[in-house]
Amino acid sequence: MRCLIMVITIVFSNVGSGCEQDIKTPTDNRKEAASYFVPKITGNYARFKGDKIGGVKMNYESATIYPDSSNSELILKWDNVASTLFKDSTSFRLTLVSDLNTFQKFSVYTMGNVLIDSMDLSLGTPFQLVQCKIQEEYVSDVLENGLKVRLKGKGLPVGVITQTEHNLDNFLPHLLLPGNRPTREEFLDKMASLACLTEYGWQEGCVIDGIARLSETAEDGMRYKKNLEKHLSVIFPDDEGINHDYEKIGMEFTSCLAQLALWKPDHPEINSVLDYWKSKTDSIGVIKNGNKIVAEGNYTVAWPLAVIAEQLDRPELANEAIHQLRLRRKYLVDERGAIWLRYNFETQERTFPMWSRGLTWYVLGLAKTLDALPNPPKDLIEELQRATDYLISIQGADGMWTVFAGDPETAPETSGTSGVATAMAIGVRRGWLGKDAEASALLAMKGVEKRLTLDGFLDGVAEENKGGLEFQRETNGSLCNWGMGLFAQLLAELAPPVN
Secondary structure, eight states: OOOOOOBOOBOOOSOSGGGSSSSOOOOOSSOOOOEEEOOEEEEEOEEEEEEEETTEEEEEEEEEEOBTOTTOEEEEEOSSOOGGGOSSOEEEEEEBOSOOOSOOEEEEEETTOOEEEEEEOTTOOTTOEEEEEEOHHHHHHHHHHOEEEEEESSSOOEEEEEEETTOOGGGSSEEEEOOSSOHHHHHHHHHTSGGGOOOTTHHHHHHHHHHHHHHHHSTTHHHHHHHHHHHHHHHSOOTTSOOOOHHHHOGGGOTTHHHHHHHOTTOHHHHHHHHHHHHTBOTTOOBOBTTEEETHHIIIIIHHHHHHHHHHTOHHHHHHHHHHHHHHHHHHBOTTSOBEEEEETTTTEEEEETBHHHHIIIIIHHHHHHHHSSSOOHHHHHHHHHHHHHHHTTOOTTSOOBSBTTOTTSOBOHHHHHHHHHHHHHHHHTTSSOHHHHHHHHHHHHHHHTTBOTTSOBOOBOOOGGGHHHHHHHOOOBBOHHHHHHHHHHHHHHSOOOO
C-alpha cells in the first residue's frame, strides 16, 4: 500500500513559554514554574485534524510519520531561545495520539544527522508523554539549527499531538525548562488542570478520582473541584445521551461512572451502564467479560456500583457491589494469600500473579467500595486487613512495590505503589488498619514522590498490560497520567495540600 506523505509547515503562535518574548534569560531567585519551549514544525509527514483522542472529546491536530523511512520525518526548530538557559541536558518530549500494539522508537537527530537519543514508544497509549535527553553537548546545536525525529521499527505510522483547543503546552512537542518550585507543587498544578488528561476508561477514572479526592481534602479544594468538572465535561460531553459503547470497550472502562454519578446522578449513561453490567452477569453473579473474572472489577465495577447505590438510593446495588468483592476474593486469592489479576473459568487457571497494578485494582477497589458503603461487611474489612498485612511484608525498603510485587528482578512501579498505599491510607482513616499500614503508606508516598519529573509528571508507571508478562517483567515504566491520578489519591489521604 502506498502512503501519501505531505509536506506541512506549522507555525505556532502565542503558545508555549518559549514564545512569550524574543529572548529568554536565566531565571532569578524567584519561585518559577517549569516552562515549555514549543518549536515550529516542518518536514515530511501527514497532518490530521480530529475531535477525539483516546475517547476524550478534544479538538486537536497531529503529525504522523511513517516507520523506517528517511523520507518521513519531523523537523523542529526553536526561535530566540538562549542556550545559556540550559546548564546541562534537557528533556525533549512528544505526546502520542496513537494507541500502539508494537515495539517502536522515535530516533532523534541533529540537523547534521547525528543521532542524539531515542524514545521508546513500546505499547504506547494516547496522551502518553515520551521523552529523551538532549545532552549538553548538543543543546546549542539544537537551539541554533533544530532537530529531526524519525520512526524506527516494524509497525503502523505513529501520530503525535501538535495542537489542542486547550492550548496546553505540555501536550505539544517541547523542550523542558525546569523551574525552581518543589516537584509536588508542580504536580498539584497539573492535577488542577487538563494537563493530566489521559484516555477514557480506568485510566481517566484514576485521574478524576484523584482530582475529586483532592477537591474534598485540600484547603484550596475549589480549584480541584472546578478542574473535575472540566474533566467530566470532556469525557461526558453529551449531557442528554450515551457517550460510550461499553459493549465495544468493556467493563474495565466503567470506573468513570462513580464520579459521573456524584456529578450528575440523572445522567442517562448511568442507567445504560447498569443495564450493561446486568447483561454481563453470569449464573453465579459474576459481572465479567468472556470467561474471565478480573481484579479490575473491584475498582471499575464494585466501586461505582457502591457510589451509584448511594446516589440513587438503591440498596440492592450496594449488595451487588459486596457480591462482586466476595467473588473476586474467592477466585483471585490463592492458598498462599497471593493476589492474581485474572481467573479463567474455562481453564480454571489464574494469571498475572502479584502484578502491582492488579494489586491496586484489588485492594484499592476493595477499600474505596467499603468506604462508600453505609454498612461495610466485617468479612471484607478483614480481607482488606489480611491483604494489606501481606503486602506490607513484601514492600521494598525504598517504600515501593515492584512491577511484580516481591520480585526484585522487576522495576519499582509507581502506579501500583500509589494505589496499594492509598488503600492502606483509607483503611487507616476508617480505623480498620493500624500503625503498620500508616507507616507503610507514608513510606510509599515518599518513594513515589521521588519519581516526579521536574515539571510534576509521574515517571515509572508500568504501561498497559497488552504486552503480556514478558514486557511487564522488562519495563522500567513511562510517563502515563493514570499513575498521577493514583498518586493524587494518596496525597489527598495522607498530605492534603494547603493553600
